[in-house]
Amino acid sequence: MTLLDTILTVAVPASTTASVPTRLDPVQLFLDADIVVQAVMAGLILASVWVWAIIVSFSIRMARLDRVNRAFETRFWQADDVEPLVRGNEDLPSRRIAAAGIAEWQTSSRRGLKDKASLRERLSGAMDAAVTHESDSLSEKLNFLATVGSVAPFVGLFGTVWGIMNSFFQIGAQSNTSLAVVAPGISEALFATAIGLFAAIPAVIAYNRFSHRVNAFETRLYRFSDRFHASLSRELETL
Template identity: 75%
Template sequence: MSFSILAAATAVPAAPTRLDPLTLFLEADIVVQLVMAGLLLASVWVWAIIVSFIMKMKRLNEQNRHFEKSFWRSDDLEALVGAEGKSVPSGRVAAAALGEWRRSTRNGVADRDGLRQRLASALDAAVTHESDQLAVQLNFLATVGSVAPFVGLFGTVWGIMNSFFQIGAQSNTSLAVVAPGISEALFATAIGLFAAIPAVIAYNRFSFRVNGFENRLYRFADRFHASLSRELEAE
């Protein structure tokens, strides 16, 4: 009976059968922990941008479709733009053109070609501003996509250096000495890729959607510019 109790007390714990990410994080060197924590925060922020951007684009597309449909049917563009235009990209583009139209025709039109050029410039500037506002958040995705793998690699290099230091300190080249440190170090690279891959995919996809949205605004601006040009010729 005593021998069985002694054997149970001195039994070696069973080796883990799979990786435990939390254990790898908690047992890592402080530098590697900071790298992992920074990459995890970046990954959370990337996914927050992805979700918010998808919702934002869906809302803007719906608002634009509704506004443009009402815009081309309206008999009073000034009233429509004043009531709904401030919250819709197409409305702000139209407001820029109407503002230039009012300023240039206040005392009559002396130079029709000059007015057409000023209207085109106002419309182009408004469209560019709207597309730039949409693309602001994409800069963070591009940064994470390009930098995160290298930050993770830095954590990996630091962890491997620390493992080799342990070999020298313990004068033991056994794999059991260096394996845990190397696993923790490689986990930093894995987290870097976990943050970078969605960021790169989202950046490419969202850049395409921003370009499509910008092209749609340009089509609206060109159509409105043509409408104002016809009105200018009728005067």
């Protein structure tokens, strides 16, 4: 064997080995995928971005709301006259709950306090309705997290099934059962499921965590409502 033959024998396998990718490239997997799989991936990526936006914004909102609402309740119970606090423009759940109770009290007072027991029921109903409204307002955005958490894996699975079907179509079109023919397509298809799980897992965790925080906050609002209702009931007894 001549020196030239030896060089060619060594060089050809080396160049072939260098061209083989050594790790997965997510961007290349997306670019090489079928148009349907690409659409699925793009939708899941957008959903994942929106999920993380909700997670960050809701965390900041709940932390601030809990802090300022606690401060308002402290001022409320320490005040000799609560009406100036209630008439303020602070965007706080406890203020609106107290405002609902006072509004019902004033409306009934103008009509005459003929039935104190009925007034107590109306006060309780008005403030409970306000608590429910505040809770629903807080949990409104959480519906998207629940939707992504339950639907995203199946959307990713749809992309995977479509990609695998396309790979089998390529087998039939090329009459070649080699793994090299179907492996790239299967990898791209499975990548869609991976993105679906990437979007769904944080959404489910965040939904469960935030639901617990909203429920705990709602319980605090009910305690505030009950305490204020008891205070109004005591004042009613003196009339």
